[in-house]
Amino acid sequence: MPDNSKSLMIQTTDLTKRFGRFTAVDKLNLSIEKGEIFGFLGANGAGKTTAIRMLCGLLKPTSGTAVVADCDITHQSEQLKTRIGYMSQRFALYEDLTVKENVLFYSGIYQVETSRALSVAEELLSEMGIDLGSKALTSSLPLGFKQRLALTCSLLHDPRLLFLDEPTSGVDPQARRAFWNVINRLAEKGKTVIVTTHFMDEAEYCHRVVIMQEGKAIALGEPAVLKNEHSVPNMQQLFLKLVS
Amino acid sequence: MKSNRIPAIMLKEANHILRDPRTLLIVVLMPIVQLIMFGYAMNMEIRNLRMAVFDYSHTPTSRELVNDFSASGKFQVSYPNLPEDSINQLFFSRKYEAVLLIPKGFAEELNRLKKTDVQLLIDASDPNAATLIRSYCTSVIGRYNQLEKYSPIDVRTNILYNPDMRSAYFFVPGLIAMILVMVSALLTSIAITREKELGTLEQILVSPIRSHEIVIGKVLPYIILALLDALFILTVGMTLFGVPFRGSFPLFLGFTLLYVLAALSLGLLVSTVAQTQQVAMMMALTMTMLPTIMLSGFIFPIASMPKLLQLFTYIVPAKYYLQIIRGIMLKGNNLTQLLQPMLALIIMTVVMLAVAVKRFSLRLK
Ligand SMILES: Nc1ncnc2c1ncn2[C@@H]1O[C@H](COP(=O)(O)OP(=O)(O)OP(=O)(O)O)[C@@H](O)[C@H]1O
Numbered sequence: 217m218p219d220n221s222k223s224l225m226i227q228t229t230d231l232t233k234r235f236g237r238f239t240a241v242d243k244l245n246l247s248i249e250k251g252e253i254f255g256f257l258g259a260n261g262a263g264k265t266t267a268i269r270m271l272c273g274l275l276k277p278t279s280g281t282a283v284v285a286d287c288d289i290t291h292q293s294e295q296l297k298t299r300i301g302y303m304s305q306r307f308a309l310y311e312d313l314t315v316k317e318n319v320l321f322y323s324g325i326y327q328v329e330t331s332r333a334l335s336v337a338e339e340l341l342s343e344m345g346i347d348l349g350s351k352a353l354t355s356s357l358p359l360g361f362k363q364r365l366a367l368t369c370s371l372l373h374d375p376r377l378l379f380l381d382e383p384t385s386g387v388d389p390q391a392r393r394a395f396w397n398v399i400n401r402l403a404e405k406g407k408t409v410i411v412t413t414h415f416m417d418e419a420e421y422c423h424r425v426v427i428m429q430e431g432k433a434i435a436l437g438e439p440a441v442l443k444n445e446h447s448v449p450n451m452q453q454l455f456l457k458l459v460s
Numbered sequence: 461m462k463s464n465r466i467p468a469i470m471l472k473e474a475n476h477i478l479r480d481p482r483t484l485l486i487v488v489l490m491p492i493v494q495l496i497m498f499g500y501a502m503n504m505e506i507r508n509l510r511m512a513v514f515d516y517s518h519t520p521t522s523r524e525l526v527n528d529f530s531a532s533g534k535f536q537v538s539y540p541n542l543p544e545d546s547i548n549q550l551f552f553s554r555k556y557e558a559v560l561l562i563p564k565g566f567a568e569e570l571n572r573l574k575k576t577d578v579q580l581l582i583d584a585s586d587p588n589a590a591t592l593i594r595s596y597c598t599s600v601i602g603r604y605n606q607l608e609k610y611s612p613i614d615v616r617t618n619i620l621y622n623p624d625m626r627s628a629y630f631f632v633p634g635l636i637a638m639i640l641v642m643v644s645a646l647l648t649s650i651a652i653t654r655e656k657e658l659g660t661l662e663q664i665l666v667s668p669i670r671s672h673e674i675v676i677g678k679v680l681p682y683i684i685l686a687l688l689d690a691l692f693i694l695t696v697g698m699t700l701f702g703v704p705f706r707g708s709f710p711l712f713l714g715f716t717l718l719y720v721l722a723a724l725s726l727g728l729l730v731s732t733v734a735q736t737q738q739v740a741m742m743m744a745l746t747m748t749m750l751p752t753i754m755l756s757g758f759i760f761p762i763a764s765m766p767k768l769l770q771l772f773t774y775i776v777p778a779k780y781y782l783q784i785i786r787g788i789m790l791k792g793n794n795l796t797q798l799l800q801p802m803l804a805l806i807i808m809t810v811v812m813l814a815v816a817v818k819r820f821s822l823r824l825k
């Protein structure tokens with residue numbers, strides 16, 4: 217399918233990760249198109265984070281392959297890293313730096329010009345009312361602000377593909393709504409966004425989702441189609457029906 | 461585009477250091493505490509040695525000699541009113557470290573022959589202390605001889621480089637060696653494992669950064685801190701403890717930098733193994749503090765160690781660094797005289813650094 221692969225952002229073939237004898241991700245086969253908002257759903261420990269870490273080049277697969285943003289994740293991880301943005305599940309910016317210092321640090325390690333990085337940050341942060349000039353340390357920000365800052369830092373180098381690992385966990389519905397508005401805007405600009413979430417209402421915003429259980433994909437498709445197939449009214453019920 | 465990742469990491473690290481009171485505490489407090497400990501509490505000079513005097517001469521001349529002992533500041537002289545055969549008892553009860561016996565004919569003989577004997581008994585159950593006591597006694601009697609012009613014989617043994625047996629001469633270089641290895645290895649290993657624990661390392665590793673950029677950027681600020689500590693201890697050692705500095709200062713700086721690099725490489729190596737700050741701390745401390753105190757020649761002479769331990773000292777960086785800075789400070793050695801320890805340090809640094817950078821994986825475990 218050489219034709220088809222031109223429009224693909226991610227393609228995995230039997231992607232597997234074992235930790236010792238435990239299989240965290242089991243023969244995952246996915247094809248994700250450019251411009252998609254793609255959701256990873258699953259209970260705690262289903263293997264979502266592990267799958268995403270492999271796709272980012274952070275973890276070496278035990279077996280199987282994946283091509284992400286035209287790079288082989290095992291052999292071209294260096295090139296891959298210039299093309300993707302990643303926001304880890306835990307808040308992973310520096311709490312003892314100010315907002316601006318965090319932005320400048322990431323612009324430094326991604327080799328983005330300071331002025332450009334600051335204007336990207338300004339755009340994404342001002343709508344939340346986060347002041348770039350503030351002397352306050354990041355540790356003093358509410359979680360919603362921190363997550364927006366983490367998103368900002370992962371976008372400074374204008375990646376074509378964005379991985380967001382539970383970007384909205386622990387924040388209020390209003391902040392989640394605002395965060396999803398940003399995700400939609402990014403997708404409209406042509407970026408591919410991979411999101412993991414525990415919120416089934418958020419699953420509805422995804423173009424397509426995969427539901428994982430014990431490392432395996434147990435359902436894959438558009439939310440509307442999946443709901444139809446299993447004749448359930450919403451994703452919540454679909455999820456409960458599938459995993460029980 | 462020229463890479464500015466290293467400055468970015470350095471700047472961030474500098475901010476961490478300036479904002480984390482614990483790091484600053486270690487860097488500032490540790491040298492001060494150690495200087496006080498070694499400089500005053502663990503002073504290897506002995507004062508107030510208890511000396512029992514049996515003066516059978518009872519003359520002004522003999523009292524003068526006894527006075528010289530108390531005036532030296534090292535001895536606390538007393539006259540126990542006991543029979544001579546109870547001397548063993550005195551040592552057993554640990555009441556006295558030394559006993560001075562002045563015979564009956566002391567003054568007459570001195571007058572007549574310009575030469576006489578006194579007997580000195582020293583408790584040698586602590587051989588180090590006994591050596592010191594003997595040298596103190598020899599120097600007191602030597603001075604007495606010279607002043608009184610009785611004896612033309614100079615009894616002083618000639619001790620090179622540290623004629624007063626001042627222990628500061630030994631502990632100041634040793635302290636520099638110890639603080640440097642602790643600050644460098646401990647702080648770098650903690651700085652890296654902390655990022656593992658906080659998850660911030662994951663966020664860096666997903667960027668196109670290279671391992672050497674992370675390593676260099678993180679380590680450089682600690683090099684500066686370590687050098688500042690070295691200069692601080694050196695200054696205190698020279699001003700407060702009167703330690704000499706006979707050699708070249710740039711040479712000292714150069715070798716100190718080399719030693720710091722060796723210590724940092726060790727810290728890096730630790731951080732590639734340890735996953736948490738606590739493990740890193742334990743590993744770094746045991747790998748630096750113990751060998752530096754016990755096996756570098758800082759406190760115990762390497763020559764008097766068992767052969768097996770002597771072999772082990774060859775992989776202790778502080779051993780070479782101590783040779784070097786004692787050489788520079790006390791003897792005024794130049795570069796050509798220090799080539800051998802320099803080569804050893806360079807080899808150790810290169811090997812550890814190479815292994816650390818290779819082990820420093822850009823992937824998660
Ligand atoms: N480095 C590791 N070593 C051993 N086991 C691991 C490691 N990382 C993850 N696991 C295990 O793999 C399984 C999948 O973990 P993963 O973090 O991918 O789940 P998840 O779907 O992201 O869960 P959550 O919703 O809680 O984030 C878990 O059982 C976890 O304990």
Ligand SMILES: [Mg+2]
Pocket residue numbers: 264265266305381
């Ligand atoms: Mg997860």
